[in-house]
Amino acid sequence: MVVQSLRRALARGIEWPTVTLIAGCYGVWVIAGFAVWPDWPLVSLLLLSLAVALHSSICHEVLHGHPTRDSLVNEAFVFLPLGVIWPYRRFKAIHLRHHADERLTDPFDDPESYYRALWQYEAMPEAIKLVLRVNNTLLGRLVLGPPLGLVGLVAGDLRAIREGDRNVARAWALHLAGLAVVLPVVQFGFGMPVWLYLLVPVWIGHSIIAIRTYAEHQWSETPEGRTIIVERSPLAFFFLNNNLHLVHHKLPTVPWYRLPAQFRARRAEWIAMNGGYVFPNYRALLSAYLFKAKEPVVHPVLRRSPEPGRAFRPRVAAHRFGGLGATAVPAEPPRE
Numbered sequence: 001m002v003v004q005s006l007r008r009a010l011a012r013g014i015e016w017p018t019v020t021l022i023a024g025c026y027g028v029w030v031i032a033g034f035a036v037w038p039d040w041p042l043v044s045l046l047l048l049s050l051a052v053a054l055h056s057s058i059c060h061e062v063l064h065g066h067p068t069r070d071s072l073v074n075e076a077f078v079f080l081p082l083g084v085i086w087p088y089r090r091f092k093a094i095h096l097r098h099h100a101d102e103r104l105t106d107p108f109d110d111p112e113s114y115y116r117a118l119w120q121y122e123a124m125p126e127a128i129k130l131v132l133r134v135n136n137t138l139l140g141r142l143v144l145g146p147p148l149g150l151v152g153l154v155a156g157d158l159r160a161i162r163e164g165d166r167n168v169a170r171a172w173a174l175h176l177a178g179l180a181v182v183l184p185v186v187q188f189g190f191g192m193p194v195w196l197y198l199l200v201p202v203w204i205g206h207s208i209i210a211i212r213t214y215a216e217h218q219w220s221e222t223p224e225g226r227t228i229i230v231e232r233s234p235l236a237f238f239f240l241n242n243n244l245h246l247v248h249h250k251l252p253t254v255p256w257y258r259l260p261a262q263f264r265a266r267r268a269e270w271i272a273m274n275g276g277y278v279f280p281n282y283r284a285l286l287s288a289y290l291f292k293a294k295e296p297v298v299h300p301v302l303r304r305s306p307e308p309g310r311a312f313r314p315r316v317a318a319h320r321f322g323g324l325g326a327t328a329v330p331a332e333p334p335r336e
Contacts, residue, residue: 017257018058018067021303025054029082033190045200052205052240055082057240057256066255072168080178084202085150087175090168090198099252101223107303114295115219117303129297136293138286141214146206173251210241211282215289218277219300224250225275229263233282236260246254246274 032047055078061067062074078088096109103109107117114136121129134140135148160168186197212235220226230243240256242248244263247270254262263270271278279285288294 013069015067015255016277018061018255021054022058022067023056024056025051025082026080029055033186033192037190037192045196047203048197048201049204049208052083053208053238054240056086056205056209057084057238057242059088059091060095060242061240061256063088063095064252070077079174080182081175082182083205084179084182084198085146085153085206087171089171089174093141093167093171099249101226101249104217104223104226105219105299105302107299110217113217113299114297115299115302116297118298119305121298132297133293134293136297137153137291138211138214138289138294139291141210142207145210146203149206208235208238211235211285212242212245215279215285215294216245218295219276219302220275222275225277226275227274228273229270229278231278231280232280232284235282244270246270246277249275 002207010167020247028047029051032044032051036047037044059075059078062078065071067077068278075088081088098104098110098112105113105115107113107115107120113244116124116132121132124132129146131148135144145262145274157172158167183194183197187194193297212230217226218228224246227249229246233239233243236243241259244259247259247263248254249260250273252260
């Protein structure tokens with residue numbers, strides 16, 4: 001099956017810049033672990049962290065149909081989960097649901113929303129409320145985002161598996177198969193303790209991605225006004241130009257290396273489209289919101305009270321890969 005898929009992919013064409021990028025990402029990971037770690041451990045940890053961040057962005061690129069038109073071949077390119085946390089198929093299922101722009105930021109209909117429904121928030125313990133408020137600062141997102149993402153993802157998916165969701169179970173089975181390669185290579189090949197790999201490259205790698213996902217979306221009356229543009233940044237390479245996030249949402253099938261040209265060709269139009277939700281760079285975002293929450297925890301407009309006749313099933317609300325600020329959404333309380 002894989003061979004047939006590869007033949008079809010070759011016949012239809014391959015985006016070689018993305019293939020080269022994937023090879024480079026895995027190559028840096030291997031070199032950093034095998035060659036750099038023994039003599040320059042701090043340099044190795046930095047390179048591994050950057051490889052994890054880049055692999056995150058590559059997974060996002062792949063789920064949008066790159067670098068080939070065959071989904072099985074694309075998945076094979078990212079089968080080894082360098083970032084450990086996210087099963088690729090779970091990320092794909094969740095993120096593609098997020099791309100319904102008319103539902104962006106909805107606490108229930110947007111699976112990547114960080115907002116909470118008012119009635120849901122009011123029922124939470126004070127300690128959880130505090131964690132969510134801290135997580136809405138940029139520093140909090142960098143520190144708390146990865147572990148919150150892991151807890152929320154596992155909690156929601158375990159429940160889905162217990163309820164008989166075979167797709168979720170299959171996604172985790174494939175993910176564990178990939179980890180059965182990655183983690184032994186780290187432990188026995190690199191000679192690096194797995195706990196250190198998780199604590200530094202994995203955590204920092206996902207925190208780098210959290211810089212991008214922190215302010216990607218905000219509430220606006222118009223769907224276009226809900227998605228950010230960060231015009232330039234040295235981090236754009238590791239984000240695969242998804243700092244130009246509105247352009248990606250409007251042109252989700254355009255490959256990463258063509259997004260900047262799309263933005264430059266219509267810059268004024270893009271900025272007008274999202275109502276000026278623009279930052280010149282991530283330094284400006286860090287300066288404004290490192291210790292300050294950009295958005296409230298409670299959605300300012302939607303889901304202010306439970307809706308009769310609608311049952312909300314528990315699920316994971318998590319950022320793309322990234323963002324990894326997932327939390328399990330509790331079911332709507334019983335109504336009279």
